[in-house]
Amino acid sequence: MLNFSRTVYDTVKAGDNWRQIAVTPPVSAYVHVPFCRRRCFYCDFPISVVGDRKHGENSLTVQSYVKRLCAEIQATPPRDRPLETVFFGGGTPSLLSVSQLDRILTTLDRHFGIVGDAEISIEMDPGTFDRAKLRGFLQAGITRVSFGAQAFQDELLQYCGRSHSVADIYAAFNLLDTEGVANVSFDLMSGLPHQTPQQWEDSLDAALKLNPAHLSLYDLILEPGTVFDRFYKPDAEPFPDSETAANFYRLAQQRLTAAGYGRYEISNYAKPGFECRHNLTYWFDRPYYGFGLGATSYVGGQRFARPRTRKDYADWVERYVNSGGEIEGERVSDSDLILETLMLRFRLAEGLAIDELQRNVTEETLKRFWQAIDPYLNCGWMEVYTAENSSEDVSNDKEHRRIRLTDPEGFLFSNVILAKLFDKLESVAELP
Ligand code: SF4
Structure with a gap:
């Protein structure tokens, strides 16, 4: 398992204007893992559906993706600063096996270096990991878990096409708790079809009872091309009306603030010291590497979004590796x-x-x-x-x-x- 380089250095002040900040070497990396057991009805992310059984080493698709992802990382010209944050997002990164996650982290560490006190986050969905996998992830270097709970009512989870139940949420949280994972974030969603104010309040209370270090609250957006988009109209039944949705937002602010969480970003609350360092990189508009299908990078003042389908991404990685890591990004004006x-x-x-x-x-x-x-x-x-x-x-x-x-x-x-x-x-x- 990993032994991250203990690089000691001062936090470099990025310079005194936004253009200088934009071209500073990145210290953050986002890694996209585009596999889910099934597609949630509101989701338009670039993912492949792999079903309940075919993930990790059971799936050739996942295996070849990890290989390609590592090739992309290795072909990327390293800058002179090691990584301070890594974020495995998806998709459902907890569908990776321990050895696949370890391989990606080892590749990042050998190529860029990862500081000893790095924040290494992973999105994990209930029902996709057991104690052995969680232990393996922690040994591989994971320090923070972002947990996709979304709601504490089985009927709402089903309306949204989520592939887990409320019992799965409690079972997964119990694993995180008993394995001593202190830096846990919960995702909750408001504005779901048929969601009542009482259900939203109950979800907030249920999440607060579990006492996570961090909470991300998202209001559902009706994205084109999703299942919901086919069946529903924005701001109409069965979605809560706009005044009810606004009250959901106000209630969350009252409840979470009273419980000792500080809102540090429009959708994010944390106990003191548990703000997500990786996401702050985005909100301070600082550079970051992006790896994997559909991922965006912001390096040297250039933004670049990778292709969003497996075939196009595979072709792109081949060209990228052959060109020695040349990227044709769009320079931000x-x-x-x-x-x-x-x-x-x-x-x-x-x-x-x-x-x-x-x-x-x-x-x-x-x-x-x-x-x-x-x-x-x-x-x-x-x-x-x-x-x-x-x-x-x-x-x-x-x-x-x-x-x-x-x-x-x-x-x-x-x-x-x-x-x-x-x-x-x-x-x-x-x-x-
Ligand atoms: S688990 Fe997340 S990424 Fe996967 S389909 Fe659902 S919302 Fe989309």
Whole structure:
């Protein structure tokens, strides 16, 4: 099993503007594992359905995918910094066998290095692992488990086509608990078809009783091409109406805050110290490697999305390996960089430092920014506040003024606010 390199180094300040941050060497890697037992009715992710029995070493498809994924990792030119976070997402990465997961992590470690205190997360679904597999994953280096519970009512799980039951959730959580996994996150979904306010409240209470370190709450979005899209219309029966959905959001904020969780991002709550370091990479708009079918990478100021089908991904890896790791990415333009940074930062509870904003945009962009958000400052959906510097700030001042969406009302209407901001800035956003 792995013995990660104990690289000791200071957290490098990424520079003093967003373009410099964008081209800093990545210290995070996302690994996509595109296999699920069956497809949930709301899901449009790039996955292959493998059924209940064919996964891990039982499946030639999974085996050849892991081989290809490792070839992609090995062909990627390493930068001069080891990885601080790795995230196995999917799909259902817990369908990998221990040896397959170990092989991928060993390949990452040999190629890039992984620091000794790295956060290594995996998404695990109830009913896809037993004690032996969990122990093997932990020995291989997993430090954090993101657990797809979604709801605590069997009928809701069935409406959504989930392949597990509420009993599976409890059995899986019991395994995590008795194996001493402290850094566990629960995913819960609101806005499900036929979901009542009482069911949402019961799911929150049931999750809180299990006392996970972290909770991610998602509101169901009707994606084109999904089973739900074929049967249902957005914002209509059997989905909860928009006022009920907004109340779900408000109730979650009250319950989780009262239970000692802090909302640090629009959909994410954590006990102090258990914020997901990997996901913060995205929200601070920092670079990251992406590996696997459909995965996106953000390296050297370029974004690149890999093909979303197995055949196209296999062909792409072959060309990529033969070219010695040449990638034709799309360089992020200055205006996109600004808009993306604003969008991502306003997902965070701490928002954005005003001096950082001033350093990174022209006067004209800044003027339009304040014009666009003025109505939302007045109605209480956004606020300017004074904060101590966070570890991510590059300012030397001890305190500074920041701007953020308010919780919960600003977060609830974030789509409206960001759309207005984009509208106002799209034609002028540029770096000084
Ligand atoms: S388990 Fe996740 S990735 Fe797989 S089908 Fe369901 S929602 Fe999609």
